[in-house]
Amino acid sequence: MSGSAAQGTPPPYAPPAPAPAAAPPPMWAPAGGSYLPNMRHDPWGMISFASRAIGFLLIFIAALVFVAAVSIPGSCYTAPTSCGDTWLSNLATATLIARLIAVLGLAALGFGAAVKLHYGIRQTSATTAEEAQIIASERRVEGALFIASVVLLILVALTVNAFPALPTGGL
Numbered sequence: 001m002s003g004s005a006a007q008g009t010p011p012p013y014a015p016p017a018p019a020p021a022a023a024p025p026p027m028w029a030p031a032g033g034s035y036l037p038n039m040r041h042d043p044w045g046m047i048s049f050a051s052r053a054i055g056f057l058l059i060f061i062a063a064l065v066f067v068a069a070v071s072i073p074g075s076c077y078t079a080p081t082s083c084g085d086t087w088l089s090n091l092a093t094a095t096l097i098a099r100l101i102a103v104l105g106l107a108a109l110g111f112g113a114a115v116k117l118h119y120g121i122r123q124t125s126a127t128t129a130e131e132a133q134i135i136a137s138e139r140r141v142e143g144a145l146f147i148a149s150v151v152l153l154i155l156v157a158l159t160v161n162a163f164p165a166l167p168t169g170g171l
Contacts, residue, residue, distance in 0.1 A: 042120070044120050045120050047112075048112045048119075050112070051108045051112030052108070052112030055108030055112060055149075058105030060105075062101035062102035065094055065098040065101060068094065069091050069093075069097075070094075099156060103156055109145065110150055113145040114142075114146050117143060121139050122135075
């Protein structure tokens with residue numbers, strides 16, 4: 001035998017075969033989709049929703065407290081003397097509690113609408129004309145909800161004894 005094989009020289013270096021590619025982890029959507037940046041978690045939307053939900057719940061509880069307070073108890077019909085000072089006192093206390101809960105609910109409702117209005121509803125460069133109309137109508141609804149909650153808060157503030165009586169001109 002002649003040549004390099006006879007002299008016992010090793011064959012030229014061959015790199016090892018590449019390892020088989022690992023399968024990608026299971027995903028809910030294919031990687032690199034153009035919609036993925038828009039699908040990120042939006043904390044402001046969650047804050048807005050939670051605040052409005054709590055606000056509506058508090059307003060509902062305030063209405064329940066108020067209805068329970070102003071309802072005449074059944075004992076007033078069987079024994080009219082039992083509806084004296086204690087019922088009126090309880091009525092005034094429950095009305096105060098209902099107003100406080102309603103004020104907290106209106107504040108949470110207004111805060112949720114303001115957060116969604118400021119952070120949640122935005123136009124982008126990719127917004128179509130139809131999407132712009134939907135965004136504009138959503139902004140009008142959230143703005144009206146915010147203004148309504150502020151007006152109701154002012155109305156509640158005017159009905160308590162915090163402000164002096166308005167002059168009525170002898171009416």
